[in-house]
Amino acid sequence: MHEIIEKALKESRFKPVESDHQATGLHCHIHIEPVDMEGFVFCMRDHGFFLELITAIDLIEENEIEGLYVFNHYQGPARIAARIKTARDNPVLPSIGSIYPGAVWHERETAEFFGITFEGSMDTRHLLLPEDFAFHPLRKNFKAI
């Protein structure tokens, strides 16, 4: 694992699962409970990580949606994938827009694509889809024509 990540997570309670960077492009995965997210994101920001992407994966068989937050470092590569699971019927993920302002657009996109509510989000308007579009196209039960 990259030393930047080790340094950042050394004093925190988050336990990363190592990943082979050469083979996958990711240094580690971290499974996070929603209540711990704020502390984790502050840890990322304080150690100079930048937000690479926010998205979700629809795990239809498990009836869950997994939120995926990927951070990287300008002195890296030091790519961390933070993952939070939420119920598929009423998916709620914590918003990190107040810590990383750039996250607001990523959250707006993920919210409209998957029908996820980002708790504490300052901006809940649609970003890419039309204002009146009531479907969530990246859910697996939304069939392409």
Next chain:
Amino acid sequence: MTTNPATTIRHSLEPIGDESFILNLGPQHPGTHGVLRIIVKMDGEYVLDADPVLGYGHRMQEKIAENMTYSQMLPYMARMDYLAALSYNQAWVCAVEKLCEYEVPDRAEYIRIITVELNRISSHLLWYGAFLLDLGAFTPFLQAFADREKILDLLESVTGSRLTYCYYRFGGVFQDITDSFLCNVMDYIKYLRERLPSYHDLVSGNVIFQHRTSGIGAITCSDAAEYGVTGPILRGTGISYDVRRNEPYSIYQRFHFEVPTGETGGCQARYTVRMQEIEQSLNIIEQAVTTIPDGPIKSKVPKIIKAPEGEVAMAVETPRGELVVYIVSRGGKTPYRVKFRVPSFSNLSIFQKLARGKLLQDVLGILGSLDLVIPEIDR
């Protein structure tokens, strides 16, 4: 006593707080690139707030990718960023090669480097022309387009298309390049090196250009991290982050090149960084052309790819910044989930912050300096 009318006329452009109005920039305003609409709240000549409205070119590329085989998706990649189609080609083939552990022959890697760097120069040249057009200068646009056209001709001779290339294949490239192509590339390197001083004579030292760009639209290092800014905009702030150097893919570690950085993080720094990047790309191409080995251009790869289970994140440096293709595979012919982390998306998200409190003409300059390609944001 009557008031002198001359004293009641306001000459200053300072906002006085009673003239705020909404101005709609776009969807197809000539000052914007692609179909980008910006709702601007103005007070006189000053921008109070600027809210980009996206999605006019939205095609749900990520859903398309989930419903296609890996090779069917390849031509779609070029449609996301039509100015750097080969970078997108490369990101997709490299991601799948990483997922399936395919080998790429040396000659194919060299061909990829030569063509993708030519594509980078053509993208930067187009930006140069369009940016200066935004600032009100017309001649540089014609000059840059004439030189860019020569690259398009070169790339057309090997790829068969002018902009939306689909040239790379899993495990190699579509067809081999000829020696005459390599000669033409060497001629072009010599030609552009001779031309570049005239770019600087025309623009870089120009007083109007200096006034329009210096100190405008500055980004700090912490702003950049908070918004996930990458590419020349990031390097303009002095952070030397280039995926080709930080996380070398393909065979970039074999070439000597510098990662140009600026200091002020403003429009002028971005200009300088991009102009130096053109020179660095020329250096990379020159090294690749002189050292390209003979050999096969494609390894043996099944016609229909069945990827193993797994997740890969493949980052490449496009002319606009870091592109990440994130594939979640559950085995089979189609990916389970694909995410495209596109550079312009994050680079535009900082625009609102940059625009607040600036003069409208400066805001248009900032917008031009961001080098946006809207279809890649909308996807």
